[in-house]
Amino acid sequence: MTVGPEIAARPSLTLPLLIVVFGLLLTGWSFAADFQGATHLLEFERDPIRYSKASSQTRVDELARQVQDGTQSLAFQEPDGYLRDILRALDISPASQVLVFSKSSAQRTFIDPLNPRAIYFNDEIYLGYIPGAPVLELTASDPFLGTVFYTFPQKQTARPSFERTNQCLECHAASRTLGIPGHLFRSFATDRGGLVDFTELGAQITDRLPLEERYGAWYVSNDIGQARHRGRILAPGGKRPFQVSRYPSEESDLVALLVLGHQIHFHNFLTRLIYGARLAVEQYGHVRYMKPQIDAFLRYVMFLDEAPLARPENQQSPFTKAFAKRARRDAQGRSLRDFDLENRLFKYRCSYLIGADAFQGLEPVVHQEISLRLKEILEAEIPEVPFNAIPRSERSAILGILQETGNSITRFW
Template sequence: MSRVTHLLLSAFAAVGLAGPLLAEDFQGSTHTLAYEDPPISYSAQKPNDRVAKLQAQIASGEVKLKWDDQFGWLPALLDALKVPKSSQMLVFSQTSLQRHAINPRNPRAIYYDEDVYVGYIPNAPMMEVSAVDPKLGGIFYSLDQERQDKPTFTRNQDCIQCHVSGRSLGVPGHFVRSLETDGSGDMISGTDTSEVDQCTPIADRWGGWYVTGQSGAQTHLGNLVGVTAFERHKTEPTLRDNLTELSQFIDPQKYLRPHSDIVALMVLEHQTHMHNYITRLNYETRIMMSMYGHIRYLKSQEDAFLRYLLFTEETPLTAPLVGDPQYVKDFLAEAKRDSKGRSLRDLDMKTRMFRYPCSYLIYSPAFDALPTVMRDHLLQRLYDILTGSDTNPQFAKIAASDRQAILEILRETKPNLPDYWRAKTAERASDPAITAPAKVASSAP
């Protein structure tokens, strides 16, 4: 196992979460897929993610990273990848193989944008970098913190030993965890039972994390250092909530920002799981088409994907969440807006995460790279849901006003939608890979 097997998001921390699988989790279909076999051949494929592209630019001399005497490659790398410094979040669980460099006084900083994640630990020998490849899912790298003319990212195949599991929906991906730690940041065995996503109650999130920002009376597990703090939290549930700065725990000068932002955490938890859904559908479609020539056995996976895309089981907020205004500004800077000024990136953070409940990752290269048969089918089903012709109860809670707004926003902002999205009525797709009777019904997985 490499030094970075527990790279990045799999090392995220806090109290274990119990309970049954949500319906969104592919009906429990989280078993590991045969990602090293054809047609996927994960490790044999050359990545085409943004880190791989940056490496090529560095090698050609098109990009030159500037070394910083305090932070090493961190500031230049964030600038080159266009990852906002305001996305900084701090996690102190000792779950990386650089675990001895991590403790509550020296947490790991995580920075991210739509499909790149950067991990930095003060005084650690390397940085941890990963990206979402449109067809392969999570790709994991390390970058030595050594001054050199052309820094080199090393792809770490061993990382997938932990980054392919039920937590990542059985494909190479990212996930956020919740577990208890002792006073040194070491995990307490038996407390880590689930990943964190948009369906997780706020009360069960962020143990092992530092959290800055306002959550009102909504309690969470952030900023709890050691067993005593967790015990005290049981009788004083808002003990360390609503913090605006972290100087009681860390030296802020060791980091680029003084925050570990609550809104950035919320968006991260949606994004990581959404990307895993996209990768899972990509893999399963390619496997099903190679085996059977159709995707009719993926109905429950499609349903689960669409429910997550449309936030149907999102945990409700009972008070507004207020984070770093700079993060909000940076996140909204990437918004695609319609003629009414609306965007799927518009935040709500009062009763739910987003103003318009449809994931902004529908614009992502990973969604667009889904096999055509699946992408077209999902767009047809999404259109049916938004126009009300799909009356399935699993989507009934989506308000009519939200459906209309999402439909209008996508019509104006998502390129290459099928023509029927802009027509008054739509004809259903009749692709035999989707609708024809199964030829080998007994072979259904």
């Protein structure tokens, strides 16, 4: 946790007090709604983070190296250039495609309802593609730096390359991304051409946002019978308003949208903890003030403020199958990736991202604190509010799944 420079310059006695007060305020706030109590920009360009100068180690960096040394090649194919081969090389399913038509991102002049922007993702990488636009846009997760940004030119060359860039931070590092370089997923009102109506503030979509406020300017297919949202529905098998041949899928999968909403906020939250802990250790030599943030994080990990879903009509889709393929299952066949989709997103309320590689960048003491606190909640007869909302049987199932599948979060148990 950091404070503004004007406070930091004062004698250090008042500082811890201010931080405790701030921490308490933050807890009250975050328990009421979200992590939004502490969304000021963290100073990520100075020591110990040095975001722009530090080298990154993401799956995209690895692929970039392989392409440079010739151990991987990427094929350019019409109509979508390098897209399909990059999805293949990064192990991102084309079935994760979701489509947005607001002119809200970097290459906005190419986007409209007849030529929407497609986003594809897996657990650690997100890719943006717009037919006819000069570059593919990628974000990938690094254990120490959190989200790292890249472009990839859509122009056929002998040795195409990824370029790491910070130009994206003008939009992607803001209070909406929790004050760190992070992910965006927003719901906008637009005119018929996709121009954003800025008189209405576009909300960041997380799994806490009521369904009725989600997906403004997004297409939504395999829709949901009873649920109401602001997306534009693509009827099953119906004619698409865009040129389907220019995309690897013609859908904008509803369950993919639901998962994306959980995932981007998870990654932003985790990065905020990673940065916050490193800054705290540097500034105070300990992370004691972070306790409220750790509980708020676990509250998110365990979906305690998830907005209720109305039952989707068609639950199986190529996306749900691709998502399940990554599941690690226990002896009873249970996995944190099992969907519920009746009243909520997942059957077991503990995020499948718990224990992801991104946790390796957490200060070990914070990592341990998260791990032990989680164990305590899962094992308790009746854990305290709000964790008592999850019944004992479900908590035991989560405990079993984590232990049996060798999840790295259990390494402190």
